[in-house]
Amino acid sequence: MCRLWDAKEVMQHLRVPEGQTNGSDANLDQKVQQWCNECETFMNDDFNTARVIANLFELVPVINGIKGGQIAKSALSTASFNLLKDTFRLYIEEVLALQSLVKDDNNKLDQVMSLLIEIRKEARARKDYATSDQIRDKLAAMGILLKDEKDGSISYTIEN
Secondary structure (H helix, E strand, O other): OHHHHHHHHHHHHOOOOOOOOOOOOHHHHHHHHHHHHHHHHHHHOOOOHHHHHHHHHHHHHHHHHHHHOOOOHHHOOHHHHHHHHHHHHHHHHHHOOHHHHHHHHHHHHHHHHHHHHHHHHHHHHOOOHHHHHHHHHHHHHOOEEEEEOOOOOEEEEEOO
């Protein structure tokens, strides 16, 4: 479920050009609208949350693709992009109530990870690659993977 929360967080920070009535990838645009609209249909079918979650997981690669640049922001229309953002917020936070389950624990984890990432950055700046590698390797052994982003920041993911 952390992948869903992470995708929801990414969506909150992504911006798409306003007034884009048609997406450059009509097929993807249609699929995104379908997956989002089906969530309501599934909830009206005896609270079929398994199907809702499956659709949300279908949308995660789209979100990550936009974030990573593999999918152009212009691929989706503004309406589809906003529907995607609203669907994730509604179903992750309100319907599935993942906010309280994930956010509280992740807040402390985020603080600890920020500290470790800062220490690792400082070690790299001093060319102390042994310490930098040790931090990365020990976190990896615990199932926490650090990723150096293109913009110079460092993100992390937790393996299940």
